[in-house]
Amino acid sequence: MSGKTGDILKFLISKGSSEMDGAVNGALACKVRRDLFAQTAKDLKDAGFRLVAQWASDETFFDRGFGLYAAYSAGADYLIIMADIPYENPNFPSITRHFPSAYRFERQIHSLMGLNPLEHPDLRPWIKHEDWPEDAHPLRKSFDGSRKLPRVKNEYHWVAVEGEGVFEVAVGPVHAGIIEPGHFRFQAIGENIINLETRFGYVHKGIEKRFESLSWQDAVRLAGRVSGDSTVAHCVAFCMAAEEASGCAPPLRAGYLRAIMMERERIANHLGDIGAICNDTGFAFLNHQFSILRERVLRTNARVFGHRLMMDCVTLGGVVMDVSPEGVRHILDEINMLKGEFERLIRIYEDNPSLEGRVYGTGVLDPETAKALGVVGFVARSSGQSLDVRIQSPFPPYDRHIPRAPLLSSGDVHARAWVRVEEVRDSLRLLKEMLDALPEGPLAAKWSMPPPEVSGFSAVEGWRGEIVYWVQCGGDGGINRCMVRDPSSVNWLAIEQAIKGNMVPDFPLCNKSFNQSYSGHDL
Amino acid sequence: MIRILLQIFRTGIVTESLEPADEAKIIIAGRALEKKVQERFKRSLAIRFVDAGSCNACELEVHAVNNPIYDCERFGIHFTASPRFADMLLVTGPVTRNMEIALKRTYDAMPTPKLVVALGDCAFNGGVFGESYSTIGGIDKVIPVDVFINGCPPTPSGILNGILRAVAR
Numbered sequence: 001m002s003g004k005t006g007d008i009l010k011f012l013i014s015k016g017s018s019e020m021d022g023a024v025n026g027a028l029a030c031k032v033r034r035d036l037f038a039q040t041a042k043d044l045k046d047a048g049f050r051l052v053a054q055w056a057s058d059e060t061f062f063d064r065g066f067g068l069y070a071a072y073s074a075g076a077d078y079l080i081i082m083a084d085i086p087y088e089n090p091n092f093p094s095i096t097r098h099f100p101s102a103y104r105f106e107r108q109i110h111s112l113m114g115l116n117p118l119e120h121p122d123l124r125p126w127i128k129h130e131d132w133p134e135d136a137h138p139l140r141k142s143f144d145g146s147r148k149l150p151r152v153k154n155e156y157h158w159v160a161v162e163g164e165g166v167f168e169v170a171v172g173p174v175h176a177g178i179i180e181p182g183h184f185r186f187q188a189i190g191e192n193i194i195n196l197e198t199r200f201g202y203v204h205k206g207i208e209k210r211f212e213s214l215s216w217q218d219a220v221r222l223a224g225r226v227s228g229d230s231t232v233a234h235c236v237a238f239c240m241a242a243e244e245a246s247g248c249a250p251p252l253r254a255g256y257l258r259a260i261m262m263e264r265e266r267i268a269n270h271l272g273d274i275g276a277i278c279n280d281t282g283f284a285f286l287n288h289q290f291s292i293l294r295e296r297v298l299r300t301n302a303r304v305f306g307h308r309l310m311m312d313c314v315t316l317g318g319v320v321m322d323v324s325p326e327g328v329r330h331i332l333d334e335i336n337m338l339k340g341e342f343e344r345l346i347r348i349y350e351d352n353p354s355l356e357g358r359v360y361g362t363g364v365l366d367p368e369t370a371k372a373l374g375v376v377g378f379v380a381r382s383s384g385q386s387l388d389v390r391i392q393s394p395f396p397p398y399d400r401h402i403p404r405a406p407l408l409s410s411g412d413v414h415a416r417a418w419v420r421v422e423e424v425r426d427s428l429r430l431l432k433e434m435l436d437a438l439p440e441g442p443l444a445a446k447w448s449m450p451p452p453e454v455s456g457f458s459a460v461e462g463w464r465g466e467i468v469y470w471v472q473c474g475g476d477g478g479i480n481r482c483m484v485r486d487p488s489s490v491n492w493l494a495i496e497q498a499i500k501g502n503m504v505p506d507f508p509l510c511n512k513s514f515n516q517s518y519s520g521h522d523l
Numbered sequence: 524m525i526r527i528l529l530q531i532f533r534t535g536i537v538t539e540s541l542e543p544a545d546e547a548k549i550i551i552a553g554r555a556l557e558k559k560v561q562e563r564f565k566r567s568l569a570i571r572f573v574d575a576g577s578c579n580a581c582e583l584e585v586h587a588v589n590n591p592i593y594d595c596e597r598f599g600i601h602f603t604a605s606p607r608f609a610d611m612l613l614v615t616g617p618v619t620r621n622m623e624i625a626l627k628r629t630y631d632a633m634p635t636p637k638l639v640v641a642l643g644d645c646a647f648n649g650g651v652f653g654e655s656y657s658t659i660g661g662i663d664k665v666i667p668v669d670v671f672i673n674g675c676p677p678t679p680s681g682i683l684n685g686i687l688r689a690v691a692r
Contacts, residue, residue: 129621136656138656138657143656144656145655145656146654146655146656147656148656149620149656173622173625174573174606174625174629176604176605177572177602177604178572178574178582178585178586178589178602179574179582180574180577180579180582181573181574181575181622181625201621202576202619202621202622202625203574203576203577203616203619203621203622204619204620204621204657205576205617205619205652205655205657205658206652206655206656206657206658207652209655209656209657210652210653210655218651221651222651222652225578225580225650225651225652225675226578227578227579228577228578228579228580228581228582228583228676229579229580229583231580272583272586285527285531288590288591289530289534291586291587291589291590291591292534292537292590292591292592294587294590295587295590295592298587308584308678309580309583309676311580311675344526344530345530347526348526348527348530351526517579518579519577519578519579522621
């Protein structure tokens, strides 16, 4: 436990809260009275903590009402603050005034679990669309997830901007390109954007509810499909939470193979993104070049791991497949090829003045806003926030192969592209180091079902940033609740802030530089 | 500029023939296709893509179909921004409740013959997400489907093959 977390824990206990030893494995936990939930948030904010996630769990199975949870972090440790909420009176004090990122977490808790955050500024439905029955709260146990819901007549009230010359541009959910669905509504004067309001939920597949009806093995498959581009990282995060809950430690070789796959996932996605950013400035040449490199990486994946995106390679307790010495050689050869090709392309990126003109100073997310919103991943590292789970809270082998996370502070499209460039370089280095040091040993440890009520918490650094899982075992040996927090759940808020004052035609470029997940957000 | 030119020469042509099995199928499809594409689509097939609820893995592989290695444009296939002049609708995902109406509207906005290709295991029957309060399941529960392409996600050559299969019908 770090000094900061220890101090705040002592402080909270002195105020009458109780530490919950062993209730949440993988994080520190502290139970507070419901009416102190917001005050505790303020104390933690003052002590320099960031809000990681906020969620609720229906705990009627354990003869309680709801559990309300908020996870915070300041450095290495994660601290979970928990409050009991009675079933008949499901109100709690909102923490949005202290942490803006709670704004959507609480709207989601309100929509899907039916708890009421008191004094929340905006309780329009979130994820749940206006044509759902208002009393449908799918995450409650009393809600039958297989039941079809009727459509009701209702309206969603958009934020309106008034004044002379203000006009609105509405985009989506079906977009012009090959991307996921979401709705963006701009108010602009001339070319300049005054306000952007995003609205999601279009790809809500009921993932969190679905987890509760699946066996643990099938749940791993589902975790691998929360966000298809981060399939490895989501699988690892889910498995780590389940392993924390049951007290299972995967063998070192499995840790290495998980990390190797995660770094390959990072490289493949960054290569695609750097190309796509260039494409959105009209520089198709680099897009094609980077997509060739990406394709080579995916083909090596298919050859070595049996799947182009490395889906379903991770399991509870370890990994499902091994890498042969031939596979290792194959990856090492690829690293050599990639290094040379990648650097040649980056020279072209750096040399191109018309590209420069588009990416510098566009879509700026300043460090202060980034901190206030609690963004994570490369978005955070492009805006001066030094956050990387691989460094702050590593699982082996990241404790011995330490990433060098790049840090930029300009927060513009270029920064988000350049952080990816540096991360590709560093991931290639890590990949080689890990392959050279790959230890012998078993691929998986025996994982056994966690006892009822016990929960496990995990955080891993996917290519987009910190992915968080909290999984709570039910009384029947199944999953009572699985909370998923993709980096997109916090990072999407940032794009609304970064776009203000930019031109409407720069939006696709800004959006691409963030490249957040719709599926990971909507769940 | 000189670097760009050098890189172009260095890269050469990377577009590949499809895998032997797929290549054979495409030749078979190709004969029937040649005439049909010329008659029906004036030698080019415009595809409107809709994600009706996918996890984004299928989208990544549809992107790959556009990369220089698979280069779908060599078959006259290109992706268009509007359903108004699309010959084919390529749809992924289990259809979510929240995308059902948008999918129907996109389909309605297309001119006939309205070919529909459902891409991926979820587009077939809901896949790992099944059917629930939030997902309706396969695409054919909402709009008629001509061809299903299986896989989670399907490979780029599998996608090309499926598209050509739909045209050859």
